[in-house]
Amino acid sequence: xxxxxxxxxQDAEPVREKAPRWWSAPPRPVWEEEPGKAGVAxxxxxxxxxxxxxxxxxxxxxxxxxxxxKTIDEAGGLVMVPKSITFIAYQELLSGGQVTRATVISVLxxxxxxxxxxxxxxxxxxxxxxxxxxxxxxxxxxxxxxxFFSAGLIPTYLLVQTLGLTDSYLALILPSAISVFNILVLRxxxxxxxxxxxxxxxxxxxxxxxxxxxxxMPLSRAVIAVITLFYAVGYWSxxxxxxxxxxxxxxxxxxxxxxxxxxxxxxxxxxGQAIKTGQLSALAVQMAVMVMALLPVAVLSPFVQxxxxxxxxxxxxxx
Amino acid sequence: MSxxxxxxxKVEAETTEKSPVAPGGATGSREKQRPDKVSLxxxxxxxxxxxxxxxxxxxxxxxxxxxxxxxxVVAFQDYDPYISDNGVVSMLxxxxxxxxxxxxxxxxxxxxxxxQNTLVLFFLQLVLFFPIPILLALLIxxxxxxxxxxVAQAVLYLPHFFSWVLVxxxxxxxxxxxxxxxxxxxxxGYDGLDFMTDPDTFxxxxxxxSVWKDAGWGIIVFLAALSSVSPDLYEAAAMDGANxxxxxxxxxxxxxxxxxxxxxxxxxxxALTVGFEQILLQRDMVGPGASEVLDTFVWWTGVRNQDFGxxxxxxxxxxxxxxxxxxxxxxxxxxxxxxxxxxx
Numbered sequence: 105x106x107x108x109x110x111x112x113x114q115d116a117e118p119v120r121e122k123a124p125r126w127w128s129a130p131p132r133p134v135w136e137e138e139p140g141k142a143g144v145a146x147x148x149x150x151x152x153x154x155x156x157x158x159x160x161x162x163x164x165x166x167x168x169x170x171x172x173x174k175t176i177d178e179a180g181g182l183v184m185v186p187k188s189i190t191f192i193a194y195q196e197l198l199s200g201g202q203v204t205r206a207t208v209i210s211v212l213x214x215x216x217x218x219x220x221x222x223x224x225x226x227x228x229x230x231x232x233x234x235x236x237x238x239x240x241x242x243x244x245x246x247x248x249x250x251x252f253f254s255a256g257l258i259p260t261y262l263l264v265q266t267l268g269l270t271d272s273y274l275a276l277i278l279p280s281a282i283s284v285f286n287i288l289v290l291r292x293x294x295x296x297x298x299x300x301x302x303x304x305x306x307x308x309x310x311x312x313x314x315x316x317x318x319x320x321m322p323l324s325r326a327v328i329a330v331i332t333l334f335y336a337v338g339y340w341s342x343x344x345x346x347x348x349x350x351x352x353x354x355x356x357x358x359x360x361x362x363x364x365x366x367x368x369x370x371x372x373x374x375x376g377q378a379i380k381t382g383q384l385s386a387l388a389v390q391m392a393v394m395v396m397a398l399l400p401v402a403v404l405s406p407f408v409q410x411x412x413x414x415x416x417x418x419x420x421x422x423x
Numbered sequence: 424m425s426x427x428x429x430x431x432x433k434v435e436a437e438t439t440e441k442s443p444v445a446p447g448g449a450t451g452s453r454e455k456q457r458p459d460k461v462s463l464x465x466x467x468x469x470x471x472x473x474x475x476x477x478x479x480x481x482x483x484x485x486x487x488x489x490x491x492x493x494x495x496v497v498a499f500q501d502y503d504p505y506i507s508d509n510g511v512v513s514m515l516x517x518x519x520x521x522x523x524x525x526x527x528x529x530x531x532x533x534x535x536x537x538x539q540n541t542l543v544l545f546f547l548q549l550v551l552f553f554p555i556p557i558l559l560a561l562l563i564x565x566x567x568x569x570x571x572x573x574v575a576q577a578v579l580y581l582p583h584f585f586s587w588v589l590v591x592x593x594x595x596x597x598x599x600x601x602x603x604x605x606x607x608x609x610x611x612g613y614d615g616l617d618f619m620t621d622p623d624t625f626x627x628x629x630x631x632x633s634v635w636k637d638a639g640w641g642i643i644v645f646l647a648a649l650s651s652v653s654p655d656l657y658e659a660a661a662m663d664g665a666n667x668x669x670x671x672x673x674x675x676x677x678x679x680x681x682x683x684x685x686x687x688x689x690x691x692x693x694a695l696t697v698g699f700e701q702i703l704l705q706r707d708m709v710g711p712g713a714s715e716v717l718d719t720f721v722w723w724t725g726v727r728n729q730d731f732g733x734x735x736x737x738x739x740x741x742x743x744x745x746x747x748x749x750x751x752x753x754x755x756x757x758x759x760x761x762x763x764x765x766x767x
Contacts (some may be wrong), residue, residue, distance in 0.1 A: 128568070129567050129568045130567060130568075130569070132567065133654070133658065135657075135658050135661040135662065136657075136661065137666070137667065139667075147562060147565065147566070150562060151562060151563070151566070151571075151575055154559065154575075154579060154639075155574075155575060155578040155579065157635070158578050158579060158581060158582055158635070158639070159578060161593045161594075161596065161597055162593070164596060164597075164603055165593065165596060179606075180606055180609070180610065181601055181603075181606045182596060182601075182602070182603045182606060184603070223479075224479045224480050224483065225480065227476040227477070227479065227480070228476060228477045228479070228480035228481070230473075230476055231473040231474065231475075231476030231477035232473075232477060234470075234473060237470040237473045237474075238463070238466040238467055238469070238470045238474070239470070239474060240473070240477075243477050243481060246481065246484065246485075247480070247481075247484055250484060250488040250489075252746060252749050252750075253492075253742060253745075253746050254488075254742060255488060255489075255490075255491030255492045255494065255495070255742075256491070256494075256495060256721070256735060256738035256739060256741075256742055257718070257721050257722060257725065257726075257734075257738055258494070258497065258721065258725045258731055258734045258735040258738055259491035259492065259493070259494025259495050259497070259735060259738075260487070260491045260494070261725070261726065262491075262494050262497065262510035262511075262513075262514070262731070263486075263487070263490060263491045263494060263510065265508070265509070265510045266509050266510035266511050278483070278487070279487050280487075281483055281487075282480055282483055282484065284484070287480065311472060312472040312473060312476065313472065313476075316476075333584075337584045340586070341584075341585070341586030341587070341588075341589075342586075343586065343587075343588055343700075344699075344700055344703070348726065359586050359588045359589075360588075362588050362589070362592065363588055363704065366588075366592040366595070367588070367591065367592060367595065367704065367708075390592075391596075394589060394592050394593070397585075397586065397588070397589050398585055398589055401581075401584040401585060402581060402584075405577075405580065405581065405584045406577045406581075409573075409576065409577050409580060410573075412580070412643055
């Protein structure tokens with residue numbers, strides 16, 4: 105009897121498959137052989153080392169920027185293992201003065217520049233994306249040709265000087281405002297949007313600007329996110345034009361201030377005292393400046409990452 | 424792409440092309456007009472908004488990419504920047520000296536030093552940098568766990584978005600006189616080493632910085648090419664008894680070949696441009712002997728020494744040779760049966 109009682113219980117307790125975890129691998133196709141343990145291990149090791157090569161230097165920089173003077177002195181310089189956490193370097197840097205001003209300048213130039221570049225590029229890319237429109241081949245040739253030559257540093261310098269842009273923030277935005285490559289990537293994406301969709305909007309009475317804004321742009325969020333990131337990173341990272349066209353040290357953006365403070369080891373203006381009296385380590389200040397330069401990029405780029413391949417591919421193939 | 428007289432959209436196509444077929448045919452003379460007979464004036468009217476949209480970009484490109492070409496006139500002048508704050512006024516008032524600037528360049532040992540450094544760096548980067556993204560892409564492509572792939576990609580792409588100022592500052596913390604490497608050496612009783620100021624190792628340092636910053640980003644092109652390979656090919660190869668390595672050799676690598684060829688062409692065409700910002704930032708630490716490349720030579724003679732005519736001449740030489748290289752590299756690609764940058 106007991107055996108009869110027990111038998112139906114077998115399906116009450118079915119063979120449970122392990123629930124897939126986030127790290128578990130998707131099933132392999134049947135024809136693919138399982139990789140050997142040594143292979144998997146060596147692959148993992150190489151990949152881990154590569155990632156470590158990127159992250160370890162950043163770790164040192166971040167940890168040192170957050171360390172107290174005492175920890176830094178004990179470590180004899182850069183700190184690998186955090187022992188104390190203090191934000192004093194950041195407080196000092198952001199409480200007005202050279203670095204605060206440079207950060208504000210960099211943020212503003214990046215914002216204004218990116219908006220300007222995106223507006224010009226998206227308009228141009230859409231203007232060139234409708235096949236058969238008059239003159240678009242010629243304009244495309246005009247843009248493409250610039251990828252094969254550059255007028256040279258000296259003539260460009262003389263032009264900016266002649267236009268009266270020296271000592272103006274326009275010199276940081278206008279000369280490098282558009283990248284033909286970015287326009288081609290955007291155009292490649294816009295071309296892929298079905299003509300029927302655009303035609304139906306046109307029948308409903310929408311003009312080209314409205315079609316671009318209400319149909320093309322919302323459909324192209326991925327590529328627009330990627331190109332916006334490219335432009336923003338370009339403006340945020342730029343230092344050469346500022347060093348060439350700006351003479352006033354008070355106008356310099358963050359990257360140029362970083363050259364002075366970190367590479368040339370100068371004490372930041374107005375902070376020398378705090379460093380001399382021993383409250384603050386000069387090294388922590390330098391590392392904090394570096395963290396401020398890398399933080400926006402490090403935070404933003406992973407969000408856009410999943411669009412990279414899509415954005416790059418369509419542009420590359422159809423450009 | 425089709426001939427430019429093809430109507431822009433199907434709506435227009437219907438009014439011009441297909442309406443003769445439509446029953447009734449009550450639409451006057453316009454229906455008989457063939458699409459390629461639409462007058463240029465009408466097409467301009469039709470596309471004026473599109474043209475207007477491209478205008479800002481076209482103006483910017485004309486102003487900042489084409490107009491400066493005229494400025495290369497100073498390469499044939501003894502340009503005097505102190506005549507006026509306005510570059511054009513100075514240009515108009517500076518005496519022409521013919522090819523004297525070019526003659527000076529070819530006799531200048533500093534110029535030839537820059538040429539040599541540029542070429543050495545180009546070959547060093549070609550050998551040490553170029554294969555790394557390919558190998559990393561093959562590695563990541565063979566990882567099947569999506570999360571692991573995403574995390575590895577995020578980490579490896581990251582340095583591409585850092586500025587050169589930051590990358591060099593990071594390297595200073597690693598390999599500089601006060602860097603972590605010297606720190607460890609000193610703690611174990613050795614002397615510290617400063618790679619940031621060592622002219623002998625400078626070219627390897629530059630290459631290492633390039634690898635750290637951009638090798639990860641280079642993966643993306645190859646991953647895209649790899650993901651476009653049909654899995655059927657792998658399956659068919661496996662059915663035919665090809666193991667993992669043979670599949671890589673006979674399926675994966677042929678799929679990568681066009682991309683590799685294209686990138687090689689681009690790289691060779693760009694051979695004379697080796698990390699201008701990167702090297703300029705470190706020029707003073709190492710000295711021009713080991714670090715001067717063509718672009719920094721132009722910067723130094725022009726911007727620093729105010730010898731504009733001479734610098735412009737050096738820039739012009741570089742520009743013309745570069746253009747030749749791009750065209751030659753494409754030619755070679757075409758001969759090899761690859762597409763190159765532009766089609767034949």
